[in-house]
Amino acid sequence: MSPDNLxxxxxxxxxxxxxxxxxxxxxxxxxxxxxxxDGVSFDIVDGEMMGLVGETGCGKSVTARTFMQLVQSxxxxxxxxxxxxxxxxxxxxSQVIDLLDLSENQIRELRxxxxxxxxxxxxKALNPGLTIRTQVAEVFQEHRENDxxxxxGLKNKLSGVTEYFVxxxxxxxxxxxxxxxxxxxxxxxxxxxxxxxxxxxxxEALEETxxxxxxxxxxxxxxxxxxxxxxxxxxxxxxxxxxxxxIADEPTTxxxxxxxxxxxxxxxxxxxxxxxxxxxxxxxxxxxxxICDRIAVMYxxxxxxxxDAETIFNQPKHPYTQGLxxxxxxxxxxxxxxxxxxxxxxxxxxxxxxxxxxxxCMRRKANCEEIDPKLKPISEVNKSHKVACLLxxx
Amino acid sequence: xxxSKNTILSLRNVKKHFPIKEGVFQNVxxxxxxxDGVSFDIGAGETVxxVGESGCGKTTIGRCVSGLEPLTDGDIFFDLTPEKLxxxxxxxxxxxxxxxxxxxxxxxxxxxxxxxxxxxxxxYRRNCQMVFQDSFSSLSPRQLVSDIVSxxxxxxxxxxxxxxxxRTIELLEQVGLGKQHLYRFPxxxxxxxxxxxxxxxxxxxxPKLIVLDEPTSALDVxxxxxxxxxxxxxxxxxxxxxxxxxxxxxxxxxMADKIVVMYLGKVVEAGKTEDIFANPQHPYTKAxxxxxxxxxxxxxxxxxxxxxxIPDPARPPQGCSFRTRCPVSRTxxxxxxxxxxxxxxxxxTLIDSIKSVHQPDAFNAKLTFETSFSAIELKDAIGTNDIPxxxxxxxKKIEVDGNDVNISFDPVQTVPLVQSDNGSLSRCxxxxx
Numbered sequence: 103m104s105p106d107n108l109x110x111x112x113x114x115x116x117x118x119x120x121x122x123x124x125x126x127x128x129x130x131x132x133x134x135x136x137x138x139x140d141g142v143s144f145d146i147v148d149g150e151m152m153g154l155v156g157e158t159g160c161g162k163s164v165t166a167r168t169f170m171q172l173v174q175s176x177x178x179x180x181x182x183x184x185x186x187x188x189x190x191x192x193x194x195x196s197q198v199i200d201l202l203d204l205s206e207n208q209i210r211e212l213r214x215x216x217x218x219x220x221x222x223x224x225x226k227a228l229n230p231g232l233t234i235r236t237q238v239a240e241v242f243q244e245h246r247e248n249d250x251x252x253x254x255g256l257k258n259k260l261s262g263v264t265e266y267f268v269x270x271x272x273x274x275x276x277x278x279x280x281x282x283x284x285x286x287x288x289x290x291x292x293x294x295x296x297x298x299x300x301x302x303x304x305x306e307a308l309e310e311t312x313x314x315x316x317x318x319x320x321x322x323x324x325x326x327x328x329x330x331x332x333x334x335x336x337x338x339x340x341x342x343x344x345x346x347x348x349i350a351d352e353p354t355t356x357x358x359x360x361x362x363x364x365x366x367x368x369x370x371x372x373x374x375x376x377x378x379x380x381x382x383x384x385x386x387x388x389x390x391x392x393i394c395d396r397i398a399v400m401y402x403x404x405x406x407x408x409x410d411a412e413t414i415f416n417q418p419k420h421p422y423t424q425g426l427x428x429x430x431x432x433x434x435x436x437x438x439x440x441x442x443x444x445x446x447x448x449x450x451x452x453x454x455x456x457x458x459x460x461x462x463c464m465r466r467k468a469n470c471e472e473i474d475p476k477l478k479p480i481s482e483v484n485k486s487h488k489v490a491c492l493l494x495x496x
Numbered sequence: 497x498x499x500s501k502n503t504i505l506s507l508r509n510v511k512k513h514f515p516i517k518e519g520v521f522q523n524v525x526x527x528x529x530x531x532d533g534v535s536f537d538i539g540a541g542e543t544v545x546x547v548g549e550s551g552c553g554k555t556t557i558g559r560c561v562s563g564l565e566p567l568t569d570g571d572i573f574f575d576l577t578p579e580k581l582x583x584x585x586x587x588x589x590x591x592x593x594x595x596x597x598x599x600x601x602x603x604x605x606x607x608x609x610x611x612x613x614x615x616x617x618x619x620y621r622r623n624c625q626m627v628f629q630d631s632f633s634s635l636s637p638r639q640l641v642s643d644i645v646s647x648x649x650x651x652x653x654x655x656x657x658x659x660x661x662x663r664t665i666e667l668l669e670q671v672g673l674g675k676q677h678l679y680r681f682p683x684x685x686x687x688x689x690x691x692x693x694x695x696x697x698x699x700x701x702x703p704k705l706i707v708l709d710e711p712t713s714a715l716d717v718x719x720x721x722x723x724x725x726x727x728x729x730x731x732x733x734x735x736x737x738x739x740x741x742x743x744x745x746x747x748x749x750x751m752a753d754k755i756v757v758m759y760l761g762k763v764v765e766a767g768k769t770e771d772i773f774a775n776p777q778h779p780y781t782k783a784x785x786x787x788x789x790x791x792x793x794x795x796x797x798x799x800x801x802x803x804x805x806i807p808d809p810a811r812p813p814q815g816c817s818f819r820t821r822c823p824v825s826r827t828x829x830x831x832x833x834x835x836x837x838x839x840x841x842x843x844x845t846l847i848d849s850i851k852s853v854h855q856p857d858a859f860n861a862k863l864t865f866e867t868s869f870s871a872i873e874l875k876d877a878i879g880t881n882d883i884p885x886x887x888x889x890x891x892k893k894i895e896v897d898g899n900d901v902n903i904s905f906d907p908v909q910t911v912p913l914v915q916s917d918n919g920s921l922s923r924c925x926x927x928x929x
Binding site for chain 2 (some may be wrong): 318430440447
């Protein structure tokens with residue numbers, strides 16, 4: 103954005119799309135500060151599918167929302183860290199920006215355009231009072247006014263002033279007077295053309311997510327669609343502008359297994375086709391293993407282990423990861439002999455130093471309660487597999 | 497099933513239809529076939545898993561079993577001795593020649609949950625408890641844990657007032673909670689703890705059967721493991737029977753002795769857990785198994801996903817109800833006129849130009865179009881690849897008569913549940929051969 107970002111630009115590796123360093127997000131409460139996200143660092147490699155796994159309340163959704171500055175403040179407090187993001191805007195070339203430094207207007211330009219998000223419950227994320235068309239069209243109206251003009255057949259055909267107002271109208275930023283003028287001739291012909299242009303863009307976007315009959319579906323309201331269809335609409339909305347980073351916050355939790363498989367296939371396919379990087383958040387380990395390239399396991403606001411999906415599942419090192427994998431019901435366990443992790447997640451209000459997992463850990467040592475474990479590579483050979491546990495610290 | 501044990505629950509052709517009401521006078525215009533002829537047995541100390549997608553009627557069965565919904569048709573028998581079960585099966589096979597009418601009458605009056613009255617009904621209510629999915633909404637937010645757990649004891653007058661609290665503590669301890677939790681409100685607990693309170697409440701009257709309606713689907717994996725272990729330990733200690741309703745196949749594989757797979761209100765496959773997982777017979781079961789991610793599988797094994805939505809349960813398809821999404825459908829699956837319309841939905845102008853439909857039954861229909869051109873267009877569209885080959889073959893007759901098109905299929909009976917090679921029951925035309 104500005105020249106002083108240049109020094110950050112050099113610090114982000116070429117193959118990374120985003121890098122989170124020491125991110126801290128706290129929430130104010132009557133009992134004290136809740137350390138929801140407490141020193142989280144991870145990288146997202148360009149074009150990969152990164153999985154963020156953890157139990158309820160471990161801070162995975164908060165981490166994701168921080169990417170888009172969607173954490174409400176107050177009560178949310180950004181206590182430190184940064185998120186560097188390589189924005190591959192075609193116009194200005196690629197540049198590295200710190201997402202947390204951006205002003206509201208700057209982040210608005212990125213939301214939906216370079217970073218998009220799929221939310222957990224499509225029933226709640228879609229506005230029940232607007233048609234699917236209106237909701238998907240918003241993305242194009244906000245970020246793609248030139249495409250709309252082109253589809254409407256108005257590109258390079260308008261004089262400077264008219265174009266300025268038409269663009270304002272598309273972006274829904276025009277005032278009352280202009281909006282009214284567009285309703286009466288001669289400007290109403292533009293309105294019709296713009297509407298049909300938007301319709302075509304929306305239909306194309308919906309078609310891309312394999313929605314049958316996009317022109318019919320466009321006119322419907324969210325309650326008229328099934329859960330799987332709603333989630334497809336959400337995905338269509340998210341990838342409409344072909345973003346660099348797609349954040350999927352448990353997109354299939356509300357869906358049936360069979361529909362889930364379809365939606366996952368779709369996300370995977372779109373990711374491959376558009377070469378989008380995906381941050382996939384889920385509590386379902388077996389699902390993450392199926393689709394993700396790399397995984398970060400979170401516990402109580404911190405990342406405890408990160409590495410390739412296969413390594414994490416075949417050689418989990420952190421006692422928590424091992425516990426999670428063993429707790430999954432499978433054929434290898436005798437009934438009633440599931441290896442549950444006893445105890446509950448600790449309170450995150452003003453936490454004490456020391457390992458957060460210590461109260462539930464089966465392999466704790468004497469100094470676990472005093473020393474904060476750092477996320478370190480497990481061996482010299484495999485630098486990508488990192489774990490935060492004193493057991494592996496020399 | 498071994499002959500020495502009692503059958504705790506026996507569902508016989510259970511049907512539950514919900515009326516669809518419309519208009520000012522709330523006229524009944526149709527029926528949603530939520531549960532359409534389901535039969536299975538639960539033996540003493542057995543866990544039966546009920547699996548299926550959302551909307552397949554599994555929760556409705558749970559509610560029917562626990563007496564929360566009256567049945568439309570069919571019977572649910574509670575606690576049958578082996579002799580009674582044999583007599584009942586005998587009676588159903590040869591209804592005309594009733595051998596032991598006295599015994600049948602006794603069964604009907606003492607075990608059929610929709611007919612029993614008085615003490616028997618009271619007894620049934622005590623012995624059949626339920627644990628709901630969402631422990632947020634199934635525990636009263638205004639009541640203390642002591643009230644919640646001791647309420648069944650009070651209502652059924654099992655113990656004296658001064659024994660109430662010690663008994664409640666005992667129950668809480670059985671589910672891994674303690675005395676210190678007695679005077680707290682449900683919102684002060686985590687999800688796993690709340691589900692433990694629900695289980696304690698269900699255990700209070702020492703029931704024979706507990707209906708578990710997705711007890712762990714709102715919980716995290718690590719807590720889910722705790723609850724599943726607890727349920728299993730309780731079953732061992734008390735010889736409980738479970739009706740375990742869930743959509744999670746790995747949980748059901750872990751917990752259930754027998755599995756009943758449901759689709760659109762009907763049982764499509766039923767059998768022993770090992771048999772079904774090792775050798776699923778019905779294409780729907782196969783698709784479910786393939787779609788559910790499991791750690792033991794190879795990564796990125798083909799995610800076999802099903803096409804299309806679940807058909808409307810108000811008008812369930814005749815023949816095989818799964819054929820609209822089935823990857824291995826055949827000519828004899830029982831195709832009907834609605835399937836053609838469903839397949840041609842994206843020919844918008846064509847469908848919009850249908851003026852009227854005269855449909856005496858599902859397999860015959862007369863479609864009237866606005867123009868004769870559209871009528872010919874429909875016939876052409878049916879000839880294209882939009883209609884799968886099996887379906888095209890099943891069409892008996894298609895005639896264009898001016899603006900009208902007559903379509904008829906060979907009528908097909910509902911596919912029965914038949915015993916397959918591995919001993920499990922499956923409802924598929926492929927298995928019938």
